[in-house]
Amino acid sequence: MNSSSPSSSTPQPASSHPAPSDDVVTVDVRDPTDTPPAPPGDMLPGTTRRVAVEMRLLDQNDRRAEENREFFRRRNMCVLNLVSSPGAGKTTLLQRTIEALAAEVRLAVLVGDLETANDARRLHRPGVPVAQITTGGTCHLDASMIARGLAALPLDQVRLLFIENVGNLVCPASFDLGENRRIALVSCTEGEDKPLKYPPMFSSAHAVVLTKIDVASAMEFDRAMALDNIRRAAPQAEVFQVSARSGEGLDTWLAYLRKLLRAPSSE
Numbered sequence: 001m002n003s004s005s006p007s008s009s010t011p012q013p014a015s016s017h018p019a020p021s022d023d024v025v026t027v028d029v030r031d032p033t034d035t036p037p038a039p040p041g042d043m044l045p046g047t048t049r050r051v052a053v054e055m056r057l058l059d060q061n062d063r064r065a066e067e068n069r070e071f072f073r074r075r076n077m078c079v080l081n082l083v084s085s086p087g088a089g090k091t092t093l094l095q096r097t098i099e100a101l102a103a104e105v106r107l108a109v110l111v112g113d114l115e116t117a118n119d120a121r122r123l124h125r126p127g128v129p130v131a132q133i134t135t136g137g138t139c140h141l142d143a144s145m146i147a148r149g150l151a152a153l154p155l156d157q158v159r160l161l162f163i164e165n166v167g168n169l170v171c172p173a174s175f176d177l178g179e180n181r182r183i184a185l186v187s188c189t190e191g192e193d194k195p196l197k198y199p200p201m202f203s204s205a206h207a208v209v210l211t212k213i214d215v216a217s218a219m220e221f222d223r224a225m226a227l228d229n230i231r232r233a234a235p236q237a238e239v240f241q242v243s244a245r246s247g248e249g250l251d252t253w254l255a256y257l258r259k260l261l262r263a264p265s266s267e
């Protein structure tokens, strides 16, 4: 455990143990009282209904996020939160990014999914600590999950932390994790209009990455229209176009990261 994790009041993970075959750590933040959703229909006698008190939850999250931000600032860590729908290419882009940067700067990764440590295994390489946060039914990472993930990682000298959020174009937009930059990915296989349909995810992003441009023409994807939609939904964001498969556009993306690393962590 890392004794200087963001909050000493942060509850310890229900389970935090190294996977037997590699150095990937799994931090299980599932709520044991959560039950898997059942098909809709009449409530059975004796079942209970959960009512989410969203405002209070978000206030609490914002406080935790501030603690995380302070933790990152003290350690001079630059933290990127990657958000997108499932399958937009977050893990693949991170794989390419880590390959390119691991020799230059000390990196770490927190990756969230409902189940499995598949992405953590894909991202792990010697010298790059990775923790998989398994959320059970929760469709986003929140600031306290990040604090628990941080506590499971050796963070000495880590300068750049990537957070791969749970794949979801809605909920992660509401949860500040204390990150320096939020990066929204949208792929050429999702259609041109996703930025217009899911505005909060794009209006809250510092950068938008259009991914899988290698398959744009095969998908008859209208890139000009998609870029126009991105600019309308995220006029504040820097926009990148990449293919993690062919490598096209990766240089510009990596230049953006290197520039971030040259800036003080509070920016």
Ligand SMILES: Nc1nc2c(ncn2[C@@H]2O[C@H](COP(=O)(O)OP(=O)(O)O)[C@@H](O)[C@H]2O)c(=O)[nH]1
Binding pocket: 084, 085, 086, 087, 088, 089, 090, 091, 092, 093, 167, 211, 212, 213, 214, 215, 242, 243, 244, 245, 246
């Ligand atoms: N053609 C193509 N496929 C990609 C690219 N990036 C990711 N993929 C594929 O898209 C699928 C989902 O990618 P993944 O990185 O797991 O997405 P995530 O769920 O956002 O982490 C995988 O089959 C990847 O191989 C890309 O740049 N080009």
Ligand SMILES: [Mg+2]
Binding pocket: 090, 091, 092, 119, 164
């Ligand atoms: Mg992934």
